[in-house]
Amino acid sequence: MEKSKVYFTNLRTNPQKNLLDKMESLVRKAGIEEIDFKNQFTAIKLHFGEPGNLAYIRPNYIARMVKVLRNLGAKPFLTDCNTLYSGQRANAVDHLQSAMENGFNPISAQCQVIIADGLKGTDYREIEINGEYCKAPKIGTAVADADIIISMTHFKGHEQSGFGGTFKNLGMGAASVPGKLELHSAAQPVIDTENCIGCNVCVKHCAHDAIHLNAQRKAKIDYNKCTGCGQCVALCQYDGAVMGDSDTSERLNCKIAEYTQAILRDKPNFHVSFIMNVSPEC
Incomplete structure (x- = not known):
């Protein structure tokens, strides 16, 4: 498989170009317009953040991406799956409330929110890839049913995977609750x-x-x-x-890679990472 080209920009601005303009220029330069978005359901996979925490992507960036995608003919929606651990994102009711409080709503982000694995985290599709560790990853239904996958990732550290980048955002984040159990436990x-x-x-x-x-x-x-x-x-x-005994970090990362493979298989995809407000742990 050919390696992807990675485009970078810094966070410096000038009176003619703000950060949102720079992001739009970056994604256009990176080739987002080469994807045929016309009437395609486009999942924007991101982390909505736990209430009280501030280390997540600002909704302003999401709103600009939504505008770019709509201008290209897409039908975008914001999405994430419920968490395996208890908290404010462990079910769809609390998860939607958390997203709204943090600005991921039709007013601030200019887009609807769908919790991909449903009310209790049990709505998923099994996508067969015959991986070494995961034969058929359990992917949240809304992500599995999407025509195109866009990831917008807040890069950070993570206790088990080492780094929380695009692979973790997709491979772990878009796994349903049973999928997260498979990832975390041997x-x-x-x-x-x-x-x-x-x-x-x-x-x-x-x-x-x-x-x-x-x-x-x-x-x-x-x-x-x-x-x-x-x-x-x-x-x-x-x-x-x-959960039973936790899995090893090495095997966890392999499983995350297999889940990411299942999510992106046969689908156009595009990925944006934000290295800002980096937290040492997830």
């Missing part, structure tokens, strides 16, 4: 019996009939049936179903 989910309240939600929604309640009304996993899909972890509101 093991199948486990039940924390102290947290499990016996609500039966995981039992009802297990597609593989791998969970049942024992005599103490605690969930129990049949590992002969469990596929490690992560559905139980995604649905449990009490941290009763949790």
